[in-house]
Amino acid sequence: MRHQVTIKDIARHLNISIATVSRALRDLPDIHPETKKSVLDLAQEWDYQPNVLATSLVKSRTKTLGVIVPDLGYYFFSTVVKGIEEAAIEAGYSVLITQTGESYERELTNVQNLSRGQVEGFIISLSRETTDFEHLKRLQRRGIPLVFFDRECEEIDASKVMVDNEQSAYEAVSHMISNGCRRIAFLAGSKNVTVSNQRKAGYLRALREGNLPVEDSLVIYGDYHQSTATTCTHQLMNLPNPPDGILAVSDRLAIGAVLALRERGVQIPQEVALVSFNDEPICSLMTPTISSVSQPTTEIGKIAANILISQIEYKGESFPSQVKVLKTELKIRESSQRK
Structure with a gap:
């Protein structure tokens, strides 16, 4: 360090x-x-930051990890944090957790506050508003270890723990194609979020390999609110040639799509098939049950924490960045199974 x-x-x-x-x-x-x-x-x-705990700390070590996530209300982030805490506790560390609410300003404030509180390193999933990364580059200049998960920053050379989003989306779309879908739409997240762009790349690859149309009107960007997905699904179904399949970037968006399709009397999956990401428990409780890509969320958290702790305790000049890409599993349920 x-x-x-x-x-x-x-x-x-x-x-x-x-x-x-x-x-x-x-x-x-x-x-x-x-x-x-x-x-x-x-x-x-020199980017000096006052050590507000210096007068009360006997040792310079706090053995505390700072964790910043967009929203703990999302199943994905809450279960990743669970994995982070489990690994941290096992290694004798504690965790301070903050949420950005998808706000860049809150992310900036959280980084500053946790830095002043003397966390020894950060595990971060970026907000969808974040396009300026100077606050994170500043952490690195100060020698504070940083690990990204899920949402990364391509401008910064840092360790990261991801899933293979492109391949996951490719497999999901290929599954719908094998079940007879020929016009597949994509309910995407923000254009600023790397996860959404990676999944779009997999979506497009599957369409091209299946010799299916790639149309801008079938890709809709938005936020991660269920109500937005409902509105966007109505927009898709109002097209002169509406889709017969939808890939949603998250389960929350998939639920919004289901509500819109129900309002229109559209049968799932007979008329429109649906696949999403995260495999939240509600997917198996909905009617119809929702096909979803399951991610090893707890494992993501544990790996991210272990990498960060290794970096904190590293005694060499420079800790080599690590990239961990984990596999996913498509859980096929009623919403996409036509055969």
Whole structure:
């Protein structure tokens, strides 16, 4: 791990006392303006962050992991967090968990607050609004370990734990094609989210290999709310040539699609087949039951935590980034099984 900047480092570099640096950072009087400016400029350049726990910590280690997820109300994220906690506890670490609510500003605030609270590393799944990654690059410059899961940042060289989203979507669409679907739509998430784009790539590959039409009107981007999926499904079914199959990027969107199809009296799967992702428990309780791609969520969390802890405890100069891509399983149920 790289050294985290302290007031001692600033004082040594400027050849002034630690007390002077402390007073300058706290904007106290009796400091020459040029000295104060030098301290503040260097603190900004070196990305100095105050250690608010320094007075109460006997050791510099907190053995605490910071976890940032979009929404714990989603089955996927809550079960990943369960895996993170299990692995952390087994290794003698604790976990601080925050949610962004899909907001970039909240993600930024969470990163800043957890940094001040002296977590030793971060496990993050990005918000759908996040397109500026400077706050995460800053963590790396400060030598704070970082692991992505599910939603990654291609601009940052960091460890990540994913599933093979492209192959998963390819298999889901291929399944619908084998069951007679010829016009398959995709209810996507945000264009900013890598998961959605990876699944779209698999969707398109399956269509091309099946010699089926690839039409922009059959791909609809949106948020992850059930009501949005209902609206988007009505939009799809109002097309002059509506789809006979729908791939939804999540189970929550699939439920919204089911509600729209019911409102229109469309039979599932006879008229429109449906497959989604995450395999939440509700998939086997719906009528019809929903075919869904099952992901090893708890394992994702455990692997992410173990990678982060290994990085925190690594004694070498630079920890090599690790990429773990896990397999999924398509759970075929009534919503897509025509044969």
